[in-house]
Amino acid sequence: MLATKENVTVKRRSKGEQTRNNILIAAIDILAHNGIKGTTHRAIANHANIQLSLTTYYFKDIQELVHQAFKLNSEHITQLTDFAWKQAFDYLDAIGKTQLKKVSVKKQVREQLSQLATEYIINKVTEMPIALAVEQLLFTEIQTTPQLRELADQHRNLLLGPFVKLCQYFDQENTKLDADILFTIFTQIEYRNIMLPVDQIDRAAIYEQVNRVVGWIMKLK
Structure with a gap:
């Protein structure tokens, strides 16, 4: 079946949601071990084994990232x-x-x-x-x-x-x-x-x- 524009959008959204969820799960682990002060974009990216740019793309504000992780x-x-x-x-x-x-x-x-x-x-x-x-x-x-x-x-x-x-x-x-x-x-x-x-x-x-x-x-x- 040919991929329509709608199908591609759904796939991209699904992958994006998964990446976002992985970032939050990594943030939960970092919060448990490092507390809020030790929960940074870099620490989360390292723990999730993803590029730092992805964490800042989905969560430009670290406070919002922490809030969503909680x-x-x-x-x-x-x-x-x-x-x-x-x-x-x-x-x-x-x-x-x-x-x-x-x-x-x-x-x-x-x-x-x-x-x-x-x-x-x-x-x-x-x-x-x-x-x-x-x-x-x-x-x-x-x-x-x-x-x-x-x-x-x-x-x-x-x-x-x-x-x-x-x-x-x-x-x-x-x-x-x-x-x-x-x-x-x-x-x-x-x-x-x-x-x-x-x-x-x-x-x-x-x-x-x-x-x-x-x-x-x-x-x-």
């Missing part, structure tokens, strides 16, 4: 989060809110949710350490780079949403407060473990921490 990183994390939480909510919906009021049922649910949450945290720590490191950088950098605050707030709210939904199964009065506490503890567990070799991650310790806070949310002793 945004892409946020999308990767929230996609994994949405998929992982679905399993927990399907489980709770199958039980029903009436049964969830029974102490014996709540104890079984606590055990199941704690196991799911432990696997969720370990998967994030082992599969996405760079993404989590960049997420942590985003949250800390807003102190000195206010331009990132809106993106950081949006990312946090997306991550917080499932925690709010979880807490609604057990408490309607303090849902947002409980969710914020639960989210903070989960996040700190993740950040503490991202620098550890996989064989040094203490699964039992993570489970105990998660089990304790989940039990507290469910008002179980």
